[in-house]
Amino acid sequence: MYHVGVDLGGTKILTGLIDEDGRIEKYVRRDTNAYEGPNAVVARIVETVKEVTTGVARGHIGGIGIGSPGPLDSHTGVVLSPPNLPGWKNVPLKAIVEERTQLHTVLENDANAAAIGENYFGAGNNSTDLVYVTVSTGIGAGIIVNGSLMRGKTGSAGEIGHMIVDAHGRQCICGNRGCLEALSSGTSIAKIAREQFGEEHDAAEVADMAKNGDELAKRILDESFGYLGLGLVNIIHIFNPSVVVIGGGVSKVGKPMFDVLTQVVRNRAFPTSGEIVEIKPAELGGMSGMIGSAVLARLHRSENQQQRLHRQQV
Numbered sequence: 001m002y003h004v005g006v007d008l009g010g011t012k013i014l015t016g017l018i019d020e021d022g023r024i025e026k027y028v029r030r031d032t033n034a035y036e037g038p039n040a041v042v043a044r045i046v047e048t049v050k051e052v053t054t055g056v057a058r059g060h061i062g063g064i065g066i067g068s069p070g071p072l073d074s075h076t077g078v079v080l081s082p083p084n085l086p087g088w089k090n091v092p093l094k095a096i097v098e099e100r101t102q103l104h105t106v107l108e109n110d111a112n113a114a115a116i117g118e119n120y121f122g123a124g125n126n127s128t129d130l131v132y133v134t135v136s137t138g139i140g141a142g143i144i145v146n147g148s149l150m151r152g153k154t155g156s157a158g159e160i161g162h163m164i165v166d167a168h169g170r171q172c173i174c175g176n177r178g179c180l181e182a183l184s185s186g187t188s189i190a191k192i193a194r195e196q197f198g199e200e201h202d203a204a205e206v207a208d209m210a211k212n213g214d215e216l217a218k219r220i221l222d223e224s225f226g227y228l229g230l231g232l233v234n235i236i237h238i239f240n241p242s243v244v245v246i247g248g249g250v251s252k253v254g255k256p257m258f259d260v261l262t263q264v265v266r267n268r269a270f271p272t273s274g275e276i277v278e279i280k281p282a283e284l285g286g287m288s289g290m291i292g293s294a295v296l297a298r299l300h301r302s303e304n305q306q307q308r309l310h311r312q313q314v
Ligand SMILES: [Zn+2]
Pocket: 161, 162, 172, 173, 174, 175, 176, 179, 181, 182
């Protein structure tokens, strides 16, 4: 049985046909062109689903999972008004995709989908307690506690980008000061680099400069990752995970980043939780959201089957 995973992002749509072992049978990538508005983007999603399922018997496709930027309501399948998708307001994405594809569809926050992907087929190793943190233009997290995704009352659990790690820190786009996102995201690393160097450098360039011995670049990264480490300490104190998986573009910095994070966690976290936690890079690269979305479609289907069985037995 296959499931379709869709990773809907502000810049790209990644859609794949995934088998039960998490293998990608086929996938396509399209630009989101979000400026064209929801109708065009939804049509593009449906097109990509048709592309990856062409030639596969209907009976072999269990359903579709879509990982989308939040805020969204995963129960009703409605995308509310994500900053990354301009013009979207209360779009009933699940219902539209179901109607046009005639395939059962589930909708989930993108970071949650990536957490599930990494936990099933990536760095997570089927942990019951895992936190996935994505560090790219923004910062977000998917949190698995006792084997279940934590969604919160309004589906906003895991918005760790606006966790405050320095009460007097830099101004954040949200209006607060000292949020993780204002100190450790790719966007903020580039912003700090512009102030310090007086010229434009993105986070990848700053990392290259640091690798080549530039002291200022190294200091910028150490400070940014130091704050991210503090954020992880707070998360670890709340959830006591066995593994924290770090993904997103900035995680490509690799060892210099993970060395700082591990050091801050070992120095600052309570030993009971800080000593046991593994801090690991994501293993599915840019595919964790797509694969995780397909897993969510499968889990939803088997939950429904169990409920039906239960009702029959009762
Ligand atoms: Zn903020």
